[in-house]
Amino acid sequence: MVREGGRELTEEELKPFEGRPAATAAEGKDPVNEPMIRHWCEAMGDTNPAYAGPDAIAPPTMLQAWTMGGLSGFEGRSPAHDELFALLDGAGYTSVVATDCEQEYLRPLRPGDAITYDSLIESVSPLKTTKLGSGHFVTTRMDVRVGGELVGTHRFRILKYTPAARESAGAAKAGGAVKKLRPRPVVNRDNAGFWEGVGDHRLLIQRCRTCETLRFPWLPGCNACGGQEWDTVEASGAGTVFSYVVMHHPPFPAFDPPYAVALVELAEGVRIVSNVVGVPYDKVRIGMPVRLEFLAVDEELELPVFRAVEAGEV
Structure with a gap:
């Protein structure tokens, strides 16, 4: 079936990617270290004393930071991730947006810890329609280890989609021209x-x-x-x-x-x-x-x- 902007992918094409490794026995480029912890805390405005001094631990939410490959990428990456993205791009789902992440912490990380990690493609959703457009949610799971011990898990979810070919909600017309509106802030009980x-x-x-x-x-x-x-x-x-x-x-x-x-x-x-x-x-x-x-x-x-x-x- 051909949709506006791309082809609808079948379950037989997408499901084989689930469970395939995206990286195996990859190593963090740097051990957990005090300068990066300090930079993170300064950027976040986090003054918790647990993150400084001789017994410092790393902020738990830095879990993914120690696994990032930077602009040069990282070794240990398997072809599954690139193959899935090539399939989605070829079907017309060329745009991407991060939607959410989930983290589980099993023990604190400390300066000197050397990180290794495995990641896999956990799920690829059927075709979904959102305000942004139609596409597929891709969830990857990363297991982070120190010396073989599992210390945390990071799930990251993105949407690979074809942008909707319509005016954004609330678009205002003035003098015959369409003026796009700014995205609305997400207002919740906390803010x-x-x-x-x-x-x-x-x-x-x-x-x-x-x-x-x-x-x-x-x-x-x-x-x-x-x-x-x-x-x-x-x-x-x-x-x-x-x-x-x-x-x-x-x-x-x-x-x-x-x-x-x-x-x-x-x-x-x-x-x-x-x-x-x-x-x-x-x-x-x-x-x-x-x-x-x-x-x-x-x-x-x-x-x-x-x-x-x-x-x-x-």
Whole structure:
């Protein structure tokens, strides 16, 4: 059967991939090490004392980091993964998006641990239709070991799909032209208060009621002491560009590349990812002072952005 953009694959074509190894006895490029732990914790704003000092452990969520091959790839990869992707690409499912991951931790990792891992293609779904388009969910499972001992399992799921050939939901028409809308933020019970604050033009930062540590993005518990009770403080709006990237590719509807995406360090000490406005993308610099403002990107959505502060501005 031929669908718009590609051919519908049969169960007989897809099921043989399930259970096939994607990597066997592969080795992490580096042992678990303190510099990488420090970089991770700085990027995440995680100050848990368990991740520093002579008895340090690695943050559990770094499990996959120790197995990454980098731009040069890694040894031990089997052909099954490439064969499956070639089949999906050939059938027209050429786009890919990561959908979710699951991790199980069996013991902490410590500096000096040498990582080995095996991964396999755990499942390939029948054809599914999503808002993005039609395609197949592919789940891989990675078993991570130290000295032959299983220390954790990482499941990673992607969607290989053909983009839907239709207007995005809520596309607005003006003067005969179709204007694509920005993707909507996912609002849940853990971050609803943040978005309510944005609606009132207030940037709210969580504060632990036990140790008074500020945290951002919003989390259900304190990453310093584990406390579950919290209140909020309102950001002053002052900040500096801590780091940034310039997005050139791929293009997305409602976005006009190139544009700068910055990690802004607020005066309160926490960091937020946002856009820098009021200056060309190629003029954004680390250390640049910025100030919060709220941008109405369409009739229903406002977002916090940061405007570059000119020399001498207050």
